[in-house]
Amino acid sequence: MIKVLFFGQLKEQLGVAGTELYTKPGITVAQLLEHIIQIHPHWAQHLNNENLLVAVDQVMAKPGTLVSESSEVAFFPPVTGG
Numbered sequence: 001m002i003k004v005l006f007f008g009q010l011k012e013q014l015g016v017a018g019t020e021l022y023t024k025p026g027i028t029v030a031q032l033l034e035h036i037i038q039i040h041p042h043w044a045q046h047l048n049n050e051n052l053l054v055a056v057d058q059v060m061a062k063p064g065t066l067v068s069e070s071s072e073v074a075f076f077p078p079v080t081g082g
Contacts, residue, residue, distance in 0.1 A: 002067060004036065007076035013046045023069075029054050030063035032073060051078045 005018040023035055037044045054061045055074045067073055 002032065002069065003072045004032075005072065005074040007074060008079075009077050010046060010052070010075060014040075014043055023067075025069055027067055028063060029056065029061050029065045029067060029073065032067050033063075033075075047075070049077070052076075053078060 001020050001022055003018065003020050006014050006016065011017055019036075021035070021039065023032060027035070033047060037047055053076050054063075054065075055076075056065050056067055056071050058072070058074075061073075
C-alpha cells in the first residue's frame with residue numbers, strides 16, 4: 001500500500017492530509033498521480049500543476065521516479081522564501 005501525503009496549500013485545497021492506495025507494482029510518480037486523479041477526478045485542477053513538488057520516501061523525486069508498493073509519496077506546492 002502506498003501512503004500519499006499532501007502538504008501546504010495543496011492539503012487545504014484537497015481537504016485531506018493524505019490517502020492510502022494500492023496500485024500495480026513498479027509504477028512511476030507520474031503514473032501514480034494519474035491513478036490518484038482517476039480515483040478523485042475533482043482533485044485534478046490542483047494536482048495537474050507542473051510546479052508541483054514530490055518526494056518519494058523523503059527524497060525529492062521526478063515524474064519518472066519509481067514508486068514501490070510500500071513507499072511514502074508526498075506532494076506539495078513550490079516553496080517560496082522571503
